[in-house]
Structures are given as C-alpha cells and as structure tokens.
Amino acid sequence: MTNDSHDALIETPDERIGFGIDVGGSGIKGAPVDLVTGKLLTKKYRLPTPIESSPEAVAEVLSAVVSHFELPAGAHIGVTFPGVIKNGVAQTAANVDKRWIGTDVAGVTRDATGHSAFVVNDADAAGYAEAAYGAALGQQGSVLVLTLGTGIGSALIHDGVLVPNFELGHLELDGYDAEKRAASSVKDREELSYPEWAERLQRYFAHVEFLFSPDLFVVGGGVSKDHKEFLPLLDLTTPIIPAKLRNKAGIVGAAALAAEND
Template identity: 65%
Template sequence: MSVAELSGHAVGIDIGGSGIKGAPVDLSSGDFAQDRVREPTPQPSTPGAVADVVAALSARWPDGPLGVTFPAVVKDGVALTAANVDDAWIGTDAAELLRTLTGRSVHVVNDADAAGVAEARYGAAKDVRGVVLMATLGTGIGTALLHDGVLVPNTELGHLVVDGHDAETKASDAARTREDLSWKEWAKRLQRYFESLEALLQPDLFVVGGGVSKKADKYLPLLDLATPVVPAQLLNTAGIVGAAALAAEAELAGGPTGPSPG
C-alpha cells in the first residue's frame, strides 16, 4: 500500500501509560487534520476505564476508520501482554471492546509497530525497499520490522539477548540515564545491539526513534555499521499517524482488524 493510494482522513489514538492522545490524520500527507487532544490515562488503567476515554476521544471525530495503538503484543485485536497498563488487559479483545463502545471499525496495533508504519509511509523510511528495522529507544526498546513496506508485527526485538543481557536493560535510553552513561559509552552498547540485529536480519535501513532521537547527532555518528542508520522524522506524532494509516489500509482490505496489506 503506497501513500498515493490512501486519501481522506482516518483517526488515530495512541494509548500510553500516562496519556491517551488522538487526532484525525490527513492520509495523503500524514499530517494532523486537526489539533491533537490528550487525556490522562485512568488509574487504574483497566480495560473498561481506558476504553471509555478512547470512545470519548473518538467521538470528537466521528468520520473515518479508527486506529488505536496499545503498549502490548496484539494479535487479531487481542492484547497478549500489557506494558505500563493494567494486567487486566492481558487476554482482552481490545478491538471488539472498542468496536462495541464506539460503533465503528477499529484496528488495534502495537505502539512500536504503528510508529514504524508511520515512518515507512511518511517519514524516514518512505519509499525504502527491502528490510527496515525501527528501534524506539525509550523506557525500553520497541521495534518494528517491515519488508517492502509490509509490517511483520510484534517482533519485540528489544528483548534480544546481547552479551548475556536483555538488550533493553543495557541499551535503552532509560539505561543510559540510569547509569549516567556518556554518549560515547552508550553508543558502544548501541553498536553491539545493532550489530546483533544486522547479523540476524541483514536490514537495508535502521530507523532510530524515541525522544532521544532528537539528539541523534550525539550518538549516531559514533556507530560503525554496514547498514545505514537514520533518526525518525515523525517523533511523537508517529503512533497516531501509523495507527490511522493501518486502520485505513485494513478497511480497504475488507477487515477492521486484519493485517496491513503493505
């Protein structure tokens, strides 16, 4: 699916541990069609409480398909894990719950996957063929894997074991902050992580996301990789934009929660 084939608007909502953000997205450009709205994530962040907030947000923009990101492994709309939200989400059919409350088609996707799709459709990986791996460096490491623009969902490569450690415990931005690492020290850990990904995947492009991507000039030039590595472009809009694009693609493919056709 190319950007040229997408038109009109879709709504994206990004569920996080502290905030739930949404906006309608112009699918031809990837820009917000109206200002983003943010509401605090309910505490406790149970399925019913969070779904009520999502439904209220989506009612602001009643037209077009609805895409929702979730901090979990999501298969066929069902949350199989839960990160930074209540464990009651595990096993919940999030797509069905939200369809029931909103009365519209809903596509639910892992938050890192949504960001990767946004970069592939509108950002740093636009028009890149072959294998693209996006790594979001934050509290942990989220990853999104795409081949010729088609998402391979739920890769969870932040948990790759590198030098005997779960990668995100050593190479995330949280690890850099927690251990007070210099950019050079952190870059050495990123080097090992991305080298391991290269050996497994032979990618054509790495995209580095997360808030720390704003400071990419501090550490990306210190990496020595065979694969080009670039900072993400969409930053904190990526989840909303990617969710909206995937929802539109799923609707075109004929299923509210089906996989992206690419």
C-alpha cells in the first residue's frame, strides 16, 4: 500500500463504524473498525513514528493516516497514546518526545486532522478491546489485562467500564519497579528460560491478585503467542488466559471508546 493510495470505507452503516489510531514509539497505525464485531474494515495503514517525535512531527503523521481514509466529515476518532492521559492531556510520555507532557493530545489531533478525538492510554485501549470483543468478552466483575512487553502495561475493566490509567507495571515489588523484573524484555535481556521467567511472573501476578482480587487475568503482548510455555506454570486462584486481539487491540479499543464517549 503506497502513501498516496486511499481506502474508502466498505458498505457498513455509519453508526457501526469507528476509527482508531494507535500511536507507538516506532509506528503510528490506523484503521476503521466495525463497532459491533470489533473487526477492522480495511487493512491497517501504518507510517513510522518520526525520530524526533515532537507534537508537531507526530501531528503531521496523524494527518497523513487520517487522510488515507475517506472518513465522514463529522467522524470522531479514537487515539491511543503511550502515557497517562487525563482529560485528553498527556501527563507522562513513554517512548515519545517528552515535550508531549502537558500537551493536549486531543487538541493536537483535532487541529491536525479536522476531527474530534478521544485520547486514551495505549494499554487502556488494548484492555478495553479485549473486554468488549476479545478474550474477556462477556466476563462480569473485574478483568485485569496485563501486556508483557518492553514494560508491563495494564488495564482494569469492571463490569464493562474502563478504570483509566491503572499503572500496575510500576508497582514496587521486592525493591524494584515490577516491570524491571517481570517484563518480557527482561526475560530476553537476561536470557531467562520460560520456567525461570515464570518464577518472576508468579511473584508479580500473585501480588496483583492479592491487592485487587480480579475475576480474570488476560495476558497480552507479543510473548502471549507463547502462552503455553509459561501460563500453565503459574499457580493462581484467578483464571488467567491469553489475549486474542494482539496488535489490533489498540486501534479497536480506541475506536470503541471514542464512540462510547461521543
């Protein structure tokens, strides 16, 4: 797919269509989403995140991603951001320029694309998607979605309602920031076997289970494709299952939350 090509939305009623953009440290990707099924209506369109990922530079990419699709003039879009978000404003910034801190991400998106935007933490978007369409569909009570990657992302959904900015990767555990001991990047860097890594995951998940007593754990991140290598090694009271939506979850969750908050 070339940068000057465009994707028209397939024949789907407007009220069923959402649009999500997932902003990451290496790439920015977007797609229209069927809000009933949670499926993407076209292929994702992805552009690299600018090396100098300032608000101005990222705004240009956001504009290009949205312009690639023929969105209705009044369409609302959902945008994930790698940081804590309060009322559309970034409070932290992970893997993007620190000039984002204190920036109105929703305003930057609106000015760049001409569309109203709902901005959400990236882990929150992915977690919400798993609850609305993925592994936790239909689950009542409290669902904790934890993504094991460079760090540990987390999302809490209670009876289908997202509790935002639930940063459980930064719990202090045994004198460490938890993700510095249990993220999958640590497994790779320290060359831990799955059983060795599972010992660290056991300590982490058991601590989170004690603190929050969830009804279900959902584990995401790229390493979740190997879930049979480590999830059966964990001894927990709470059921724990792998995520389903993988790298589509951010786009899907952002679109769904934007529609819900329209």
